[in-house]
Amino acid sequence: MSQLLEVSGVSVSFDGFKALNNLSFSIRNRELRAVIGPNGAGKTTFMDVVTGKTKPDEGRVLWGEPPISLLGKSESTIAMAGVGRKFQRPTVFEDQTVEANLMMALRKPRSPFAVLFFKPSAEDRDRVAEMAETIGLAQALTRKSGELSHGQKQWLEIGMLLAQDPQLLLVDEPAAGMTTAEREKTTDLLREAAKTRAVVVVEHDMEFVRRLGCKVTVLHEGSVLAEGSIDHVTKNENVIEVYLGR
Amino acid sequence: MARLLLILTLLIASLPAAAQQADAPIQQLLQEHAGQLAKPSRTKVAPTIDAIAGSGLPEAQTVLRKWQDKELWQNTETGLFIWAEEIDRDTIRGFDFAGDTALGELPDDAFEQSKPNSGVRKMIGAALVKFQLTAEDVATRRTAIDNIERDAEASHLAPLREAIETETSPTLKARAERLERLLTIRFGETEEERIAAIEGFQGDLGVDLRGALNPLVTTRLEAAEVTPDGPEVARVLKPGSEALPREDAYDLLVSEGIAKPRISRADKAAALVANIDGEAVAGIQVATLDTEDARDMAYAKLAEQGTVDPVATEPEIDETLGEYAFYEVFTGAPPAVALAAMDALNGIETRVAVNQAADLALDAISLGSIYFLAAIGLAITFGVMGVINMAHGEFIMMGAYTGFVVQQIIPDQTLSVILAIPLAFAVTFAAGVAMERLVIRWLYHRPLETLLATFGISIALQQIAKNIFGTQARPLTAPGWLDGSLVFNDIVSISYIRIAIFVLALLFLALFLLVMNRTRLGLEVRAVTQNPRMAASMGINPDRINMLTFGFGSGIAGIAGVAIGLYAKVTSEMGADYIVQSFMTVVVGGVGNIWGTLLGATLVGSLQKGIEWLNPSNTLAAQTYMILFIILFIQFRPRGIIALKGRAAEA
Amino acid sequence: MTDSTLSGASPRQPLVLRFPAILIFMACLALFTVGVTILSEGFGIGLISTSFVKTLGKTLCLCLVALAMDLVWGYCGILSLGHMAFFGLGGYAIGMWLMYERTRLIVVESMSAQALPPTPEQISDGIASQIFGVVGASEFPPIWAVAHSLPLQLAAVVLVPGLLALVFGWFAFRSRVTGVYLSILTQAMTLALALYLFQNDSGLRGNNGLSGLQNLPGLGNVPQSVVSVWFLWASALALALGFWLATWVVSGKFGSVLRGIRDDEARVRFLGYPVESYKLFVFTLSAVIAGIAGALYYPQAGIINPAELAPIASIYLAVWVAIGGRGRLYGAVIGAAFVSLLSTWFTGGQAPDIVLGNWRIQWVDWWTVLLGVSFVAVTLFAPKGIGGLFDLLADRLTPNRHGADLGPDQGALREKEASE
Known part of the structure; x- marks a missing residue:
């Protein structure tokens, strides 16, 4: 089966510091993947490169079938091509209602004029309601998202990503700051999402990764250190060494 | 009887x-x-x-x-x-x-x-010159040479040549020799002699040389059906070009009697009015004469009747002009000499341009140092603390007014300027600290609101200054030893006050580097800039550091105010005049780097001077184009010349 | 007047029903306009002087440009410190026609006494020397090519500010200049334009500007007291239309996206929205509204000169919007009306002096100081401005469970801090 996203030989350096060093990574459609690694391993930079925020010094980023290069494309073009990204910190639009947040994320034409004359159809409303149901915010549709709890905001953001209907979801530390119950729900959401699309989860927390039960890629100093099941990588001596003391 | x-x-x-x-x-x-x-x-x-x-x-x-x-x-x-x-x-x-x-x-x-x-x-005078040139008394000989320099004649050449051989004073001999060559250029007997003299002046920029050469290349405009093919033709001109307006070309033909005269619209109208006969001119109703064509027709009819002189119509003018070639011939000297003189003049022009460029570079550097002085405080508050201080210009103004007040109290200019500098620093330092404590502290991480609040302060400070000192410009007099300029040659010179400002700018650069890199305060400032929380947890009080940094930046603005006040006038609006340029300097140079500010100031200064040089009549246009350039520049280097890259850039 | 304009958009309910503020606003505006008309010298009982009617008309235009400013700043987070450039350009565009046409009438009149009927060239030369004699020129600069045509100059009122905003915005947004950098850049833009216009060979009469704009060509017999009421109505209509248009733009999904850009530009980008196009659209729309406001303002002011485009004017515009309360359209209108009328009152010498012992505070001198200080106070203590008072009345307090600070400038920083 062909790859959905193929990153090969990508290097990025900031003032001489190599954030990514000849990184290669690929993911198939409908695959759940966890990316772990210590601080400074290049996890966030990797997501920046894929989503177009950072331009790599060298390397290729190929997307979809037939493969097209994502390099040089703007963030919004890449997002519309089907790459969704969730930030570490919940970034929802706090000044706006949950409904407005979801409506904005809904996969619809994004050009200013299309949006200016946009009128939500009954179908759009149903989709938003459905999405709110999925993330457990059906009762909170008219509340301002700033009033939500931290966990609810995280879910809202995941919901927005799902509403965007991407083929690839990049999720940065979704479980940070969550209670155990919230984590479990998050795990479920992500596993559910991975049934219809590829999901990449970046996480520190080994327990959370273990619960996801998927293939794991370990990043270290900007390149892949190990790849395989969670049990496989945790036995890898290099990985143990890198994580020693943590 | x-x-x-x-x-x-x-x-x-x-x-x-x-x-x-x-x-x-x-x-x-x-x-x-x-x-x-x-x-x-x-x-x-x-x-x-x-x-x-x-x-x-x-x-x-x-x-x-x-x-x-x-x-x-x-x-x-x-x-x-x-x-x-x-x-x-x-x-x-x-x-x-x-x-x-x-x-x-x-x-x-x-x-x-x-x-x-x-x-x-005249002949007697020439003979007398010889006596004067060979007089025993040096003063007489000098006067003689002075006189010849002032008002040379062909007859002076021979006695001058003779006098050179016997001249004993080396300076006079040098002058006489130069004069002899200049006279040879003007009055030499043979063309070869004159050309040789012209070529002998290679590399000279003297005004006297240009004075000797210029009359040689004078030309006269002539017209003929065919351009003569001789060396005397300096250049061929096209009627209707910038060098030869169509009207001038035609007037030349008229003056030589080759062509019919032309008539201006106003004269034509006057001629028609003079010949109005009842309701008509030459049988044409006056009421229909509301276009130039109709008037031309009426005039032509009058001319047919013989009432007025016939004149050339526009098509006729064009036709006549097409039949003649227009060219300039050398009248000042034989063609070979004129060509040599022209070459020499061109060479002089090139070298004058080079020297002007050098002069311009000096001007640019001095303007750059003024911008640097104005911007350095801003670079500290904006670059190091990320705080936009729109009242920065008003701190400059405060410094300048401090200098003014000190001069009112202490009449000695040297002493008062020396005193004004620390006082201006103290006053603006205090104002800066007060502003940081009262306003800016509450607005960290809200840059747009900081910008607005400091704007409010800027408006208020400007008006307060206006209320106290009035609207007229107040002088801040520089000490006498800063009067005058350092003169390199006829073209290149720079005033001492600008040199002083340049030196002051260098001092501040050194001071800044010293404070930032060699002192505890600098270390703490850099720590707070890079990571305020970490710095706080290591026992640095970020509040105190921010306050001091802001005070330091403001204090430098005060000193810059004294310097700028010496060079320009002190008004309540002087800050506003520098604030945009200062921001441009910081933005172009790159935020958070003193070298960037230096480069930015140099760039903005040279740019402004360069554009002024291209368009000397119009300094307003120069500023317009400079700002346009900077807007474009930011397109290509949004983070300035010296940009912080990577993670640090996002902080 | 207002009802017919509102039937445009109705996703579920008409816009007016979803935003009752429109109705309230329109009602207040209509009441105000009719009231002023009744009290005016031209149409009513003459309780309000003509010059004050003009002041009120001008204030309405300032409200309109404040509305435009709020659209870019309050909703899209672009603090433009150059918006009065667009306002001024609109004024210049209409001023060129007014001045040309009026001068033409005068020239034709004066030439009719001559023996020969004037030729078009004579008339054109006569107008040119009348208009440009003051800057030592006697020929029409190329930019006056269409000054003879009212429709074309009216088009210029919209097109010139719109094109400038489009080109400037395209450059600025494309290179992702944001926050204070963008503000300074916009300030530089208006400064450059003002300096350019100050030159005598700018083609717009240098620092003399265009004058005599209060005299409508061909309507010399209509007294100013009547013209002033006409302009009051025109300004009120423009403000009403502008308010309705702005409400429509910021309502619904477009408004959501705009506010999203204001609060977290990067996030909107990752949602797939072409942020630059949105900014460009709003910036240009706002510039066009500002241009129209300027075209209505300057015939009432009578004169326009390059000082009107100086950066300080745009800063005052920001001050009005901030004091009124940005991010809400009526806030901008209230702020502009309140501050500019107060300013007229203080600087007009009507405010009583305050005597403090030997000191005598004359408001003509001290009003700007008060304005500056109160501006600082508003920024510090009442960031929502006057509009915030309505929230207190309506008891609509904002959620107090804010996470980290949001905003176009701090989003990225906070995100980064969180990752460290």
Whole structure:
């Protein structure tokens, strides 16, 4: 089966510091993947490169079938091509209602004029309601998202990503700051999402990764250190060494 | 009786004349040339002048000078020559050439005045120049050279050449030699000689040289059916080009009688009005004459009737112009010399341009240092703390007014400026700290609101200054030893005050680097900039550091105010004049880097001067284009010349 | 007047029903306009002087440009410090026609006494020397090519500010200049434009500006007291239309996206929205509204000169919007009306002096100081401005469970801090 996203030989350096060093990574459609690694391993930079925020010094980023290069494309073009990204910190639009947040994320034409004359159809409303149901915010549709709890905001953001209907979801530390119950729900959401699309989860927390039960890629100093099941990588001596003391 | 008296007087008066030394060598020489001396003629006088000038007699110079001044008289009886001043219509006061002895008052009936015409007087003058040039007295020789430099003539060339050989003073000799070459350019006999002299001046920028060369390349506009194919044609012109407007070309043809005259619209209308006959002109209704074409037709009809002179219509003008070629011919010198002169002038122009560029560079550097001074405080608050201080310009103004107040109290200018600098720092430091404590502290991480709040402060401070000091510009006088300029040559110079500002800018650069890199405060500032939380947890008080940094930045603005006040006028709006440029400097240079600010100031300064040079009449346009350039510049380097990259850039 | 304009958009309910503020606003505006008309010298009982009617009309135009400013700043987070450039350009565009046409009438009139009927060239030369004699020129600069045509100059009122905003915005947004950098850049833009116009050979009469704009060509017999009421109505209509248009733009999904850009530009980008196009759209729309406001303002002011485009004017505009309360359209209108009328009152010498012992505070001198200080106070203590008072009345307090600070400038920083 062909790859959905193929990153090969990508290097990025900031003032001489190599954030990514000849990184290669690929993911198939409908695959759940966890990316772990210590601080400074290049996890966030990797997501920046894929989503177009950072331009790599060298390397290729190929997307979809037939493969097209994502390099040089703007963030919004890449997002519309089907790459969704969730930030570490919940970034929802706090000044706006949950409904407005979801409506904005809904996969619809994004050009200013299309949006200016946009009128939500009954179908759009149903989709938003459905999405709110999925993330457990059906009762909170008219509340301002700033009033939500931290966990609810995280879910809202995941919901927005799902509403965007991407083929690839990049999720940065979704479980940070969550209670155990919230984590479990998050795990479920992500596993559910991975049934219809590829999901990449970046996480520190080994327990959370273990619960996801998927293939794991370990990043270290900007390149892949190990790849395989969670049990496989945790036995890898290099990985143990890198994580020693943590 | 009267007649007797007159004779008696004459006798008595002529008595001393007898005492004239008739056998003195000079008198003998004069007698040899008596004919030409008494009635000089331009064509035959030359040997006489040469003989007198070449006699080597001490009196020769006096003779020539008196002769030139029309003060040479010949006794009609004895034929002896004396020189004399006229006292009134009838009497003169005579002197003998030999020994310059006074002969007393003489009746002028007995003497015949020699009246050389202007041509002869010139020849005598040339001979005299030789005397002056070879005079014993250095001052006389210098005066002679001065005179020739001021008002040279062809005849000066030969005596000058002779004088150079005997000249003993090295400076005078150098001047004379240069003068000789300049005169050769102007009056040399052969073309080769003149061209050689022109080429000998390679690399010279002197105004005198340009003065000598310019008349050689004068041209005259001529028209002919075919352009002559000779070396005298300087260039061919097209009518209707910038060098030769269509009207001028046509007027030349008219003045040479080749073409019919043309008439202006106003004259044409006047001619028509003058010939209005009832409701019509030449049978055409006046009411229909509301286009130029209709008026042309009416005028043509009048011309047919013979009422007015025929004039050329526009198509005729075009046709005539098409038949003639217009060209300029050299009139100032033979073509070969003119071409050589033109080459030399072009060379001079190039070198003048190079020197002007050097002068411009100096100007740019001094403007750059002013911007640097104005921007450095801003670079600290904006770059290091991320705080936009729109009241920065008003801190500059406060510093300048502090200087003004100090000068009111202490009249000694040197002392007052020396005192004003620390005082301005203190005042603006305090103002900066107060502003940081009262306003900015509450707005960290809200840059747009900081910008607005500081704007409010800026508006208020400006108006307060206006209320206190009034709207008129206040002088801040620089100490006397800063007056004047350092002059390198005719073109390149820089005033001392600008040099002082430049030095001050360098001092601040050094001070800034010293404080940031070598002191505890600098270390703490850098720590707080990079990571305030970490710095706080290591025992640094970020509040205190922010306050001091802000005060430091503001204090420097105050000192910059004193410097700017010395160079420009102190007004309540002076800050506003510099704030945009200061921001441009910081933005262009790159935030958070003092070298960037330095580069930015240099770039903004040179840019402004460069554009002013391209368009010297219009400094407003220069600023406009500079801002446009900067807007474009930011397109390509949004983070400035020296950009922080990577993670640090996002902080 | 207002009802017919509102039938445009109705996703579920008409816009007016979803935003009752429109109705309230329109009602207040209509009441105000009718009231002023009744009290005016031209149409009513003459309680309000003509010059004050003009002041009120001008104030309405300032409200309109404040509305435009709020659209870019309050909703899209672009603090433009150059918006008065667009306002001024609109004024210049209409001023060129007013001045040309009026001068033409005068020239034709004066030439009719001549023996020969004037030719078009004579008339054109006569107008040119009348208009440009003051800057030592006697020929029409190229930019006056269409000054003879009212429709074309009216088009210029919209097109010139719109094109400038489009070109400037395209450059600025494309290179992702944001926050204070963008503000300074916009300030530089208006400064450059003002400096350019100050030149005598700018083609717009240098620092003399265009004058005599209060005289409508061909309507010389209509007294100013009547013209002033006409302009009051025109300004009120423009403000009403502008308010309705702005409400429509910021309502619905477009408004959501705009506010999203204001609060977290990067996030909107990752949602797939072309942020630059949105900014460009709003910036240009806002510039066009500002241009129209300027075209209505300057015939009432009578004169326009380059000083009107100086950066300080745009800063005052920001001050009005901030004091009124940005991010809400009526806030901008209230702020502009309140501050500019107060300013007229204080600087007009009507405010009583305050005597403090030997000191005598004359408001003509001290009003700007008060404005500056109160501006600082508003920024510090009442960031929502006057509009915030309505929240207190309506008891609509904002959620107090804010996470980290949001905003176009701090989003990225906070995100980064969180990752460290």
